[in-house]
Amino acid sequence: FHFFWIPRQPHRRPSPRRPPHRSIQPQVVPEPVRVRRLPQEILIQAVPYLIAKLRKHEALQKRCGPGTASYKKALRWLESGEGVNTADSNKDECRYLVYISFRGLGNRMLSMASAFLYAVLTERVLLVDNDKAIIGDLFCEPFPGTTWLLPRVGWLSTSPLRRLRHFDQDSKESLGNMLQSGATIASADGNVTWSAPAGRTPPFVYVHLGGGYGPHDKLFFCGAHQRLLRTVPWLLFKSDVYTIPGMFLIPTFQDELDAMFPEKDAVFHHLGRYLFHPSNAVWRDVTSYHRDNLAGVRRVVGVQIRVFQDKVQPPQQVLDQVLSCVRDEKLLQLLPMPSSTSSSNSTSTSILVTSLSPWYSERIRAEFAGSSTEVHRPSHEGEQRWHDAAHDEQALTDIYLLSTCDVLLTSGYSTFGYVAQGLAGLHSWVLPREPFWAEEGSTEGRGPCRRELSVEPCSHSPSFYDCKAGGRDLDLDNVKYIGRCVDVNWGIKLV
Ligand code: GDP
Structure with missing residues (x-):
């Protein structure tokens, strides 16, 4: 069985959001600095497409987040351990990305921002594993009216969410290992599909993007494998690295990323300021x-x-x-x-x-x-x-x-x-x-x-x-x- 946490109310956002430092005053700088530290209102005007994407994503987080009927249904798929009918998983709009962090805070913030951008691009709900309650102590809830903290799973549950910390590069459910073990079929036209049983998708795939990940794990960055993952209801995403440059190399994401980030060297700047609100x-x-x-x-x-x-x-x-x-x-x-x-x-x-x-x-x-x-x-x-x-x-x-x-x-x-x-x-x-x-x-x-x-x-x-x-x-x-x-x-x- 599951017991749910009552979703935490978002913290009151501290105000002002940034310290009132005089460096906001424009200064003469030795070299042109293309990205200025600007109040968020000005950033909002600068990239309206990005802001619209973020608003749409907030609505998805609320509609599919913990406690909703869609979330409960998706949990049942996970518990059953059986393949999901691909037509069903295509029909249901709520798909999830569970971010599993490791290493120091810098690594964690970079990989979390990467997981977030991937969730936005693939319209997945981002949930973070709040192991030892540390993420919840460090950051405010970023999405209004819902929680991004993965609810605890009951002790008796057979769900893979119970053993998140056990997943690693060797797990048989990792994308890299599934690609090697015959769980997928690559056709001559370059497409990759799930093998037996026909028409069914695994309820979850573990994506390992930690430092030192192997060549098969890296196929995550290919368009065909992105199409393969699209129908999987749950991705368990463990990473300690900044993977956003790799996402810019995936053709299926390029137009979207171009529109979201006219200034390519400001991607983390925008995402980090949006996502991370210190507690x-x-x-x-x-x-x-x-x-x-x-x-x-x-x-x-x-x-x-x-x-x-x-x-x-x-x-x-x-x-x-x-x-x-x-x-x-x-x-x-x-x-x-x-x-x-x-x-x-x-x-x-x-x-x-x-x-x-x-x-x-x-x-x-x-x-x-x-x-x-x-x-x-x-x-x-x-x-x-x-x-x-x-x-x-x-x-x-x-x-x-x-x-x-x-x-x-x-x-x-x-x-x-x-x-x-x-x-x-x-x-x-x-x-x-x-x-x-x-x-x-x-x-x-x-x-x-x-x-x-x-x-x-x-x-x-x-x-x-x-x-x-x-x-x-x-x-x-x-x-x-x-x-x-x-x-x-x-x-x-x-x-
Ligand atoms: P990296 O190892 O330098 O890439 O950065 P990480 O943040 O991933 O890991 C280093 C960890 O060491 C930090 O998360 C902190 O826990 C600690 N640390 C390193 N430098 C400092 C520092 O200047 N101040 C504080 N408070 N902690 C630090």
């Missing part, structure tokens, strides 16, 4: 820290330092890189503001340092002692922790504080930094890091900071299959909107 507790922390330390400061430089090795002594090379970048690229330099927009005579500058280790902010503070630049550190958690709501709330607070800065200096490879950059709508300066295989203490790769090409996150585990050419890689030089990342040489991103 009231996180928002209180963000706004109070901002009010007490950053409000009224003319220029705030956000520095995000992410060191992946677990060392007792944080690497000095990273500090050197940060200081050189701030000085060489004149990140603290105050730029003249057009007199018509100048509302503050303040000449103060601040550096906001986020890092697990307190050592960096202390050293940077010592470096700027006696100058007019203040150095702030909202947290120093020491080490990354798992399944710890308070730790994740602090991480989200840091990300949002970074996103209010005027300039960002972020760490290469770090999804934490990508999210801050995307929400801010800024082209960060990026600290390159040594390759993972480099010797301990090596300075290889730790060169000067570089300017990001686009506001978009880098996709670390990209799929750029040429589906027509039997799975060979596409020649990306001929693909519109996709470029290489400045920090990860095998990564791709929207530009």
